[in-house]
Amino acid sequence: MNGETNLETLLQNMSPILHSEVYVFLTVIDATATDLGAYKILEPLMVYKEQEGLSLIVLKQNVIEYNQQHKTQLEVGEVFKYITLKVHSSLNAVGLTAAVSAKLTEAQISANVVAAFYHDHIFVPAVDAERAVKALEEFGHGKEAVL
Template sequence: MTGERDLRKLLHGMRPELRPGRFVYTTVPDGRVPVGVAPVVTVAEQEGLTLVVPEAQAVASGLAWHFEAGWITLRVHSALDAVGLTAAVSLALTDAGISCNVVAGFHHDHLFVPYARAIEAVQVLEALAVESA
C-alpha cells in the first residue's frame, strides 16, 4: 500500500484521533535517550536530539521540557509525496488560532497541538473532513 494522494479523499477520510496523555518536547544535547524514556518522536539536530515523550517520563527522568502537547493522529494512510494535506490541516488550525507541529510517519501524519486545545483541534479537523466530502 503506497498511501492516498488525492487531497479531497485525504481530508474527508482523515479521521483525527486524539491519543491519550500529555506529551512534551525536550532535548538531550549529548544525543542519549535517558533510561526509562521511550520517545514517540525523535529529531536529530546539530544542537542535540529533540524528543517528544510522555510528560510522566520527562518528569521521572528529570528532563526539562517545552510545549505540552496533545497528540492527534490522522488515521488516513497518506502517501509521503501527497500534496496539500499538511497545508490544509495547518490552515484550518491557523484559522482557529491553534498552533500545530506536524510529523509525517510512514503510514500516518501526526499533529502535536497545545494540550489545552487538543479536543478543540480534533473538532476543527472533523469539521474540515465534513466540508471536504
C-alpha cells in the same frame, strides 16, 4: 502498500483521533546518536537528530519519573497532545500539511506535524486539543480548507 495522494480524499477521510496522553518536547544539547542510550528509559515517541542536539518527544509522566530516578531536572516546557489522522497518507501527498495548518491557523491553534510512514500526527497545545479535533473534523463534513 501505497498511501493516498488525492488531497480531497485525504481531507474527507482523515478521521482525526485525539490521544489522551500529555507529551513534551525535550532537547539533549550536543548529543550524538550514541547518546540516545541514556534516554531510552524515557521511551521517546520520536527522536530527531538536529545540529544542536537530539530532540525528543516523550510522555510528560516519563520525564517526571526520569527526574526522580536520576536526581536530575530535565526541563519540561509546554505540554502537548497529539492527533493522529487515520487516513493512510502517502509521504508524497501534496497539500495535506498545508490544509491542516490552514484549518488550525483559522482556529488560532499552534500545530507541530510529524509525518510517519502510514499516518500524519499533529501535536497541539494540550489546552487546545479538543478544539483542534473539532476543526479538523470539519473536513469530513464538506467544509473546504482555506489555503
